[in-house]
Amino acid sequence: MAEIAGGSRGVRGVSGAVPVAARRWPLVGHVFSLLRDPHRFMTSLSVRGDVVCIYLGTLPVYVPTTPELVHQVLATDANKFEKGMLFQRLRPLLGNGLAVSGGDYYRRQRRLVQPSFQRVRIARYAEIMSELAGELVSSWKPEQVVGVDRSMQDLAIAVAGRALFSTDLDTRVTSEIQRSVPVLLQDGSARALTPKLLEKLPISWNRRFDEAIGQLRRMVSELVRTMRTDDVRPDDLLSALISARDEETGESMNDQQVLDEVVTLLIAGTQTTALALAWLFHELARHPEVERRLHAEIDEVLGGRRRATFDDLPALTYTRQVANEVLRRYAPWLLMRRTTEEVALDGLVLPADTEVAVSPYTLHHDSRYFPEPNRFDPRRWAPDRDAGLPRKAFLPFGSGLHHCPGHSFAHAEIAITVATVGSHYKLVPVPGRRVRMKMTAGMPYPSQLAMRVIPRSR
Numbered sequence: 001m002a003e004i005a006g007g008s009r010g011v012r013g014v015s016g017a018v019p020v021a022a023r024r025w026p027l028v029g030h031v032f033s034l035l036r037d038p039h040r041f042m043t044s045l046s047v048r049g050d051v052v053c054i055y056l057g058t059l060p061v062y063v064p065t066t067p068e069l070v071h072q073v074l075a076t077d078a079n080k081f082e083k084g085m086l087f088q089r090l091r092p093l094l095g096n097g098l099a100v101s102g103g104d105y106y107r108r109q110r111r112l113v114q115p116s117f118q119r120v121r122i123a124r125y126a127e128i129m130s131e132l133a134g135e136l137v138s139s140w141k142p143e144q145v146v147g148v149d150r151s152m153q154d155l156a157i158a159v160a161g162r163a164l165f166s167t168d169l170d171t172r173v174t175s176e177i178q179r180s181v182p183v184l185l186q187d188g189s190a191r192a193l194t195p196k197l198l199e200k201l202p203i204s205w206n207r208r209f210d211e212a213i214g215q216l217r218r219m220v221s222e223l224v225r226t227m228r229t230d231d232v233r234p235d236d237l238l239s240a241l242i243s244a245r246d247e248e249t250g251e252s253m254n255d256q257q258v259l260d261e262v263v264t265l266l267i268a269g270t271q272t273t274a275l276a277l278a279w280l281f282h283e284l285a286r287h288p289e290v291e292r293r294l295h296a297e298i299d300e301v302l303g304g305r306r307r308a309t310f311d312d313l314p315a316l317t318y319t320r321q322v323a324n325e326v327l328r329r330y331a332p333w334l335l336m337r338r339t340t341e342e343v344a345l346d347g348l349v350l351p352a353d354t355e356v357a358v359s360p361y362t363l364h365h366d367s368r369y370f371p372e373p374n375r376f377d378p379r380r381w382a383p384d385r386d387a388g389l390p391r392k393a394f395l396p397f398g399s400g401l402h403h404c405p406g407h408s409f410a411h412a413e414i415a416i417t418v419a420t421v422g423s424h425y426k427l428v429p430v431p432g433r434r435v436r437m438k439m440t441a442g443m444p445y446p447s448q449l450a451m452r453v454i455p456r457s458r
């Protein structure tokens, strides 16, 4: 029989009954099931109920599974929530940046950061994307085996680094970013999930993590100070953040605030985009008919050019459909929130300080909104099917108050990279290496993604 949490002021003062997800273990709760087979666990939630309780260790977390309830949490009632427990554990890394801050402070910072992602600025960042994707492709040799996950991560870090700090800064900056960001991405999620007690132990990954944060924050704060005193500022994201003025108050950010937002952008904007690209190449290799159609589009739009640019984006329509399908299939597992006051959610009353999580992954694999959800089918996103699209069930970039400010940046980077790679090469899997999906850092990670680079014959 299904386990039920709640009851009259049951779990931590929650009133109302709610089903508990299957396969709960003593002490670890559902963490074991999540790690062992994340796809199976996350897709089992919607069959259980409209709100399901999962346990991260002994902590109950309430997960709404319908688009309407998700919209309530992320948009309509967004003011009644703050970022949840896992984000708080990342404060040493992200400071008080957008991903962790809340209330009036958050709103002001969001108003200041948002203009850095206007269309004209994306066009400027797209030049960097095109140049760096071209350099990556030139560095590959025909028949070479590349770690696609690692290559895409290096590329995304280089793009974000240059977009933030312009091209003419010394290479010390770029190499420090290339060194610290992967450490922070890898160890940051482990730190968020392990007991707080372990943070202080002098074990190697704690030392590595603390050293990487220290180095990165020192370097960025030095840059911010230098840039403030320079008469001529480069046309980059960092100068845009420094010059931003709040329309309502005329205020700008101090050095600490700029620093927190820069580190947040480096962390939030790199791993996510790199994963989408890595999974995209994986899916292309598994679906030759999709790959053929994509290559045909690239050849037609680029007309023999070897690098895609910002101006090509509107014509790369099938590329966009493929990207959307990747973002559907490989979406964030859980976006964590915590109530700041009492919230009524589908017959439940959640008191303040209750952990709630929304799962884009679960919604994206619910057959009520996406028929045959495990099938990779970019045609779902074809323009003639537009009217039937379940928009509220598609949340790769979240929605409402915290909707990802970097979504156009990410779409531009995905399309430019795929088209630039596709104009030279196709990537084929190395036989005998099985790719599994891992639960890491809130996103689906491939276990390993070694692929061979084959020149395209046209």
Ligand code: HEM
Pocket (backbone or CB within 6 Å): 098, 099, 100, 110, 160, 264, 265, 268, 269, 270, 272, 273, 276, 332, 335, 336, 395, 396, 397, 398, 399, 401, 402, 403, 404, 405, 406, 407, 409, 410
């Ligand atoms: C495929 C790539 C990406 C995906 C799937 C993605 C996904 C998301 C999601 C789901 C959220 C909402 C989190 C929440 O509600 O708790 C978010 C927020 C955020 N993203 Fe992205 N993102 C991507 C790329 C980027 C890029 C390229 C940047 C910046 C250069 C960026 C910067 C941010 C920031 C700063 C936030 C926090 C926003 C806030 O809380 O107000 N992201 N992203």
